[in-house]
Amino acid sequence: MPANKKYLTSSPWQRWMKITAGFFGGYGVMITFFLMLACFFEKKNVIVTGAVTGYVLWALLLLFAFLSKSWWKPWIIYLALSLIFLLPYLLK
Amino acid sequence: MNNRNYNIYFHTHTISGIIVAAMLYVIFFAGSFSFFKDEISTWQSGKSAKEVKNKGLPYQLLLDSLDAKYNLAGRDINFYLYPNTSHCYVNMAASKDTLHNAKAKEQAYVGYDFAERKEKSYAESYDMGEFLYRLHFLAQLNQAIPLRIGYPVGYLIAGLVAFLFLFALITGLLLHWNKLVSNFFLFRPWSKWKTMWTDLHTVLGVIGFPFQFVFALTGVILIVNTVFLAPFSQLLYKGNMEKVFQDLEYAAAAEATFVGKPLTFTPNIQEYIDRTQKKWPNAFFNRVTIKNYGDESMLLAIESEADRQHSFAGTGQITYEIKTGKILMNRSPYDTPTYIAYVKSFIYRLHFGDYGGYFVKLVNFILGLGGCVVIISGILIWLVARDKNNVASHKKKFNFWLSNIFLAVCLTMFPVTAFSFILIKSIGQVNQSLIYQIYFYSWLVISLYYLIRRNLRRTNLETLFLGGVFALLVPIASGVFSGNWLWRTWARHATDILLIDLLWISLGLLALFAFARIRKQQAISAI
Numbered sequence: 001m002p003a004n005k006k007y008l009t010s011s012p013w014q015r016w017m018k019i020t021a022g023f024f025g026g027y028g029v030m031i032t033f034f035l036m037l038a039c040f041f042e043k044k045n046v047i048v049t050g051a052v053t054g055y056v057l058w059a060l061l062l063l064f065a066f067l068s069k070s071w072w073k074p075w076i077i078y079l080a081l082s083l084i085f086l087l088p089y090l091l092k
Numbered sequence: 093m094n095n096r097n098y099n100i101y102f103h104t105h106t107i108s109g110i111i112v113a114a115m116l117y118v119i120f121f122a123g124s125f126s127f128f129k130d131e132i133s134t135w136q137s138g139k140s141a142k143e144v145k146n147k148g149l150p151y152q153l154l155l156d157s158l159d160a161k162y163n164l165a166g167r168d169i170n171f172y173l174y175p176n177t178s179h180c181y182v183n184m185a186a187s188k189d190t191l192h193n194a195k196a197k198e199q200a201y202v203g204y205d206f207a208e209r210k211e212k213s214y215a216e217s218y219d220m221g222e223f224l225y226r227l228h229f230l231a232q233l234n235q236a237i238p239l240r241i242g243y244p245v246g247y248l249i250a251g252l253v254a255f256l257f258l259f260a261l262i263t264g265l266l267l268h269w270n271k272l273v274s275n276f277f278l279f280r281p282w283s284k285w286k287t288m289w290t291d292l293h294t295v296l297g298v299i300g301f302p303f304q305f306v307f308a309l310t311g312v313i314l315i316v317n318t319v320f321l322a323p324f325s326q327l328l329y330k331g332n333m334e335k336v337f338q339d340l341e342y343a344a345a346a347e348a349t350f351v352g353k354p355l356t357f358t359p360n361i362q363e364y365i366d367r368t369q370k371k372w373p374n375a376f377f378n379r380v381t382i383k384n385y386g387d388e389s390m391l392l393a394i395e396s397e398a399d400r401q402h403s404f405a406g407t408g409q410i411t412y413e414i415k416t417g418k419i420l421m422n423r424s425p426y427d428t429p430t431y432i433a434y435v436k437s438f439i440y441r442l443h444f445g446d447y448g449g450y451f452v453k454l455v456n457f458i459l460g461l462g463g464c465v466v467i468i469s470g471i472l473i474w475l476v477a478r479d480k481n482n483v484a485s486h487k488k489k490f491n492f493w494l495s496n497i498f499l500a501v502c503l504t505m506f507p508v509t510a511f512s513f514i515l516i517k518s519i520g521q522v523n524q525s526l527i528y529q530i531y532f533y534s535w536l537v538i539s540l541y542y543l544i545r546r547n548l549r550r551t552n553l554e555t556l557f558l559g560g561v562f563a564l565l566v567p568i569a570s571g572v573f574s575g576n577w578l579w580r581t582w583a584r585h586a587t588d589i590l591l592i593d594l595l596w597i598s599l600g601l602l603a604l605f606a607f608a609r610i611r612k613q614q615a616i617s618a619i
Contacts, residue, residue: 002477003106007099031323043328044339048432051320052439055312059259066104067097089327 014071022065025078032085039088105263117502123228124460132221138574140586152362171380178207218524251316258308293469310443344393348383374399398425405429405437500542503555510562563600567593
């Protein structure tokens with residue numbers, strides 16, 4: 001019954017890249033996303049909302065990294081998203 | 093659902109699940125009992141909460157005695173109080189008044205029991221309720237591994253476990269999504285072992301899903317909210333965490349600049365407390381802060397929670413300037429709560445299950461133990477599914493080795509907990525280190541035994557039997573050693589003590605029933 005191996009990442013390096021992208025990259029995307037919202041809405045309300053929904057978002061981002069077919073795409077996408085979300089804060 | 097995604101959900105669910113399994117079991121088991129933390133404390137002390145003469149904290153008396161001992165002039169003082177207990181803590185910071193206060197540099201943190209009206213340290217007031225409560229977020233690991241990595245190790249591990257649990261729940265749900273309805277009523281208890289574990293895991297997992305999801309999420313938030321808050325405090329609050337906590341209504345926003353001129357009169361804190369209590373009937377004062385004691389700039393801030401029967405989320409704060417008696421800030425706990433208060437209250441009420449009396453707590457307790465079953469069946473599926481001829485023998489060995497450890501550690505928690513209850517009751521006077529010794533040494537010994545025994549079925553069967561017998565002995569110990577027989581606690585309406593005894597009786601009977609059923613099943617399959 002274990003999952004069919006042909007669908008799973010076999011290279012340890014690629015697996016490692018996906019895990020780190022999902023965990024650290026996902027965290028970055030999640031935090032910068034709420035940071036962006038904090039630039040437009042009352043910051044303490046954004047923080048308390050983020051404290052509740054942020055972890056679910058982070059867990060989903062971790063999962064999306066595993067669903068990706070390539071090992072570098074999640075890193076690129078998450079880094080790009082983090083940068084975009086960071087813009088309002090940096091420009092302010 | 094496409095095949096690739098299905099297998100990825102499957103694999104990530106399996107791996108995240110097996111990594112956290114053992115820790116999560118400990119968290120679930122201890123956590124289920126923690127719903128009854130206060131009841132366990134009263135069970136141990138033998139005095140029902142209603143029977144303790146509790147007139148509340150005598151502020152003036154305590155402040156006078158603390159003043160004589162520590163000299164309070166120029167200090168910031170914090171009182172921390174907790175619902176349903178007579179134990180509170182007082183923190184006294186270093187004094188800003190170096191001129192008049194000879195002990196200015198000293199700081200102190202003391203525990204005080206206001207029912208007994210005496211200082212009582214944390215270790216002295218430690219009981220089984222506190223032990224299981226702290227075990228459910230692995231606090232004891234902080235002391236076992238005194239590693240400084242910016243955050244206590246136990247909490248960090250508990251947080252990581254809770255996060256991976258959340259991840260495993262999401263992947264688990266996606267995995268079963270297509271068959272959610274069709275498999276819901278599928279339970280084939282007496283077919284192959286693997287089918288049985290699978291059905292148990294799926295059915296209990298799906299029924300318990302909303303419950304488990306809530307606890308995974310609120311659990312992560314409560315144990316490691318710093319992970320989320322730290323970047324915001326750095327980027328939006330210039331690193332001032334205290335300001336963040338004030339914004340999130342965790343700490344009284346009361347700032348006072350020390351002027352160095354003593355007040356001409358002795359402040360009467362008790363009078364302010366009584367006046368505030370009259371303003372906010374039945375509100376619980378959870379934190380009382382005094383800034384610059386005895387100085388002209390002295391402030392008194394009282395933080396409170398509304399009576400939960402009247403307001404689900406209300407929190408209040410009032411700040412008095414002592415010199416003039418003026419109110420500097422006033423937010424009643426019975427006003428419409430802020431958005432932040434709502435969200436926070438939602439998290440706390442859901443996690444502590446204290447919004448609907450014993451009924452809600454019992455439902456949570458049962459679902460919590462159901463979570464334990466989901467974890468154990470998960471470990472067994474993991475093992476059985478890999479016990480095939482095409483699996484390399486060293487891998488099989490490892491799988492068995494791991495399952496053996498997990499089951500030996502997890503399943504023995506039930507007899508060990510019941511045993512500790514009995515032993516603690518028979519000893520009577522216990523403190524923190526004695527509870528540690530009783531619980532952890534008995535746990536170590538019995539897990540080592542089953543570790544060496546290397547027979548999963550025996551581990552399961554014998555821990556059920558042992559746990560069942562010990563569980564039934566708990567109410568007897570309560571009767572023999574403190575006279576709290578069931579009928580006596582029933583007659584004097586000591587519901588909290590009675591509840592714990594009844595809980596153990598139900599657990600004991602259930603365990604022995606399961607034991608008998610498994611024995612019968614084995615007898616049949618042996619023929």
